Amino acid sequence: MNRRYNQILAVALLTVLTAFSAVAQNAVDPNREKAIDSLALEKVRDLGKYIKIIGNKNTPYTEATRVMDRAEELFAPGSEMGVSSLAKEEIEYYKVREYFRRLMALNYDKVTIEWYDIHYISKLERQPDGRYVGVVTIYQKFEGRNGDKLAYKDTTKKDITIYVEKKETQIAGRTIEFWDVILGDIRVSETTI
Amino acid sequence: MIKQVLLISGIFIFLAIQPLSAQIITDNQRVEEQLLASTKQLNQFFSRFNGEEDTRGREFEPDDRQYRNSRLRKRYLSILFDEENAGFSESLFQEFVDRVTSDADPVFLSLRSDNWFAVVNTTFAYKGKSVPLTLYMQIQQEGLGYEWVISDLSFEPYKSLFNKQRGQTKEFLHPMSHELDFMNLRKAMVKNGSPESYTLADFKPDFLTLFLYEVKMGHLVFETVNRVNFHFFTVDGWYFSLSNFNRPGYNTGWLISDLLKINAQQKQDLLKLLYDKN
Numbered sequence: 001m002n003r004r005y006n007q008i009l010a011v012a013l014l015t016v017l018t019a020f021s022a023v024a025q026n027a028v029d030p031n032r033e034k035a036i037d038s039l040a041l042e043k044v045r046d047l048g049k050y051i052k053i054i055g056n057k058n059t060p061y062t063e064a065t066r067v068m069d070r071a072e073e074l075f076a077p078g079s080e081m082g083v084s085s086l087a088k089e090e091i092e093y094y095k096v097r098e099y100f101r102r103l104m105a106l107n108y109d110k111v112t113i114e115w116y117d118i119h120y121i122s123k124l125e126r127q128p129d130g131r132y133v134g135v136v137t138i139y140q141k142f143e144g145r146n147g148d149k150l151a152y153k154d155t156t157k158k159d160i161t162i163y164v165e166k167k168e169t170q171i172a173g174r175t176i177e178f179w180d181v182i183l184g185d186i187r188v189s190e191t192t193i
Numbered sequence: 194m195i196k197q198v199l200l201i202s203g204i205f206i207f208l209a210i211q212p213l214s215a216q217i218i219t220d221n222q223r224v225e226e227q228l229l230a231s232t233k234q235l236n237q238f239f240s241r242f243n244g245e246e247d248t249r250g251r252e253f254e255p256d257d258r259q260y261r262n263s264r265l266r267k268r269y270l271s272i273l274f275d276e277e278n279a280g281f282s283e284s285l286f287q288e289f290v291d292r293v294t295s296d297a298d299p300v301f302l303s304l305r306s307d308n309w310f311a312v313v314n315t316t317f318a319y320k321g322k323s324v325p326l327t328l329y330m331q332i333q334q335e336g337l338g339y340e341w342v343i344s345d346l347s348f349e350p351y352k353s354l355f356n357k358q359r360g361q362t363k364e365f366l367h368p369m370s371h372e373l374d375f376m377n378l379r380k381a382m383v384k385n386g387s388p389e390s391y392t393l394a395d396f397k398p399d400f401l402t403l404f405l406y407e408v409k410m411g412h413l414v415f416e417t418v419n420r421v422n423f424h425f426f427t428v429d430g431w432y433f434s435l436s437n438f439n440r441p442g443y444n445t446g447w448l449i450s451d452l453l454k455i456n457a458q459q460k461q462d463l464l465k466l467l468y469d470k471n
Contacts, residue, residue, distance in 0.1 A: 128335040
């Protein structure tokens with residue numbers, strides 16, 4: 001009876017230790033956080049490149065569609081863009097794909113999209129499901145021209161959600177853990193600049 | 194005077210981000226300097242308030258001598274106030290800065306601080322119309338991390354819906370109703386009537402439950418967020434609120450728009466006012 005009790009106790013203890021070890025492993029250490037920040041910025045820059053290609057009037061339709069597919073892969077399913085302007089402060093919500101399609105369909109002869117060399121990355125916060133979440137802020141300059149005439153221009157602030165999750169992969173029979181970054185909802189607000 | 198202090202601090206930030214060699218400032222550089230100076234996220238407000246990042250938004254390591262340095266914090270704090278509409282005196286501002294940066298008992302802020310909340314002004318579709326509805330939101334610990342949750346709301350149609358009368362003029366079920374198997378409930382429970390009249394004296398409607406029910410039933414449909422503000426009672430004896438200032442210049446983004454020194458009674462009164470419970 002005593003032996004059986006000890007066995008149960010040992011199993012219970014092992015379970016708790018494993019759980020603690022899993023929690024400890026899931027914490028993001030400060031050095032790792034810097035690497036995650038770089039990865040997040042890389043994904044945001046990829047998004048920036050894709051937006052430039054999609055918005056460019058010289059991009060053929062088939063190429064734009066292919067780039068939209070690639071851009072969509074950066075995002076978590078169901079991600080949305082919440083857009084407001086100086087004229088209309090209420091936020092309008094678009095699915096990512098719909099936002100890209102609207103960008104592609106803009107009625108200008110020439111569209112120029114540039115990014116200011118300013119970004120801000122928030123601290124990562126843990127959410128109830130154990131994933132980490134942060135926000136990267138960047139600024140985009142947009143110009144739409146008809147002929148030589150500047151028809152519209154704005155500068156928008158883009159607050160981009162990033163989700164950070166620990167994943168596992170098998171390489172040569174060994175399990176390797178890595179942190180993956182995926183983009184989420186984006187708040188787009190026009191600035192007065 | 195407070196504006197002068199803020200301006201000087203703004204210039205400090207401006208100078209801090211200039212390369213040493215003289216050069217012509219292009220439009221792009223000017224805009225980038227303004228964007229750099231802007232307090233772009235609430236997260237950055239916390240980091241600047243706490244003195245945890247440099248002027249380019251890079252985090253200090255905790256062992257860096259600049260980390261949470263009180264001189265740095267004082268410089269940052271001066272740019273974290275709305276300088277255009279600041280309705281508080283320089284002495285109040287100075288007293289607050291001295292309080293939160295005191296060597297003996299400094300105050301730092303974070304997402305996990307106590308006694309702060311967000312007021313989110315939204316629009317919902319209700320009975321065929323777009324109507325304003327205010328949500329009060331707080332951070333709470335849950336599962337393996339944290340989440341924002343709705344703690345309360347203010348909605349004009351609800352406020353007048355349960356306007357319960359008291360005393361001689363109120364509607365009531367007479368005290369012998371039990372002898373009639375409460376058959377007079379038939380006249381009490383009617384559409385557009387005052388069913389709240391037939392409740393306990395201390396009845397308080399639970400608007401949050403009502404709101405959740407109406408959202409579930411599809412009677413209230415979310416449309417948009419119009420504005421967000423943050424209110425802090427985290428510093429003992431003080432209240433301040435943050436608003437987002439989207440305007441040209443260097444004093445922009447998330448800034449302190451109200452600052453008050455308050456006692457316990459004033460705190461309760463202010464909370465009632467903010468939660469629209471007056």
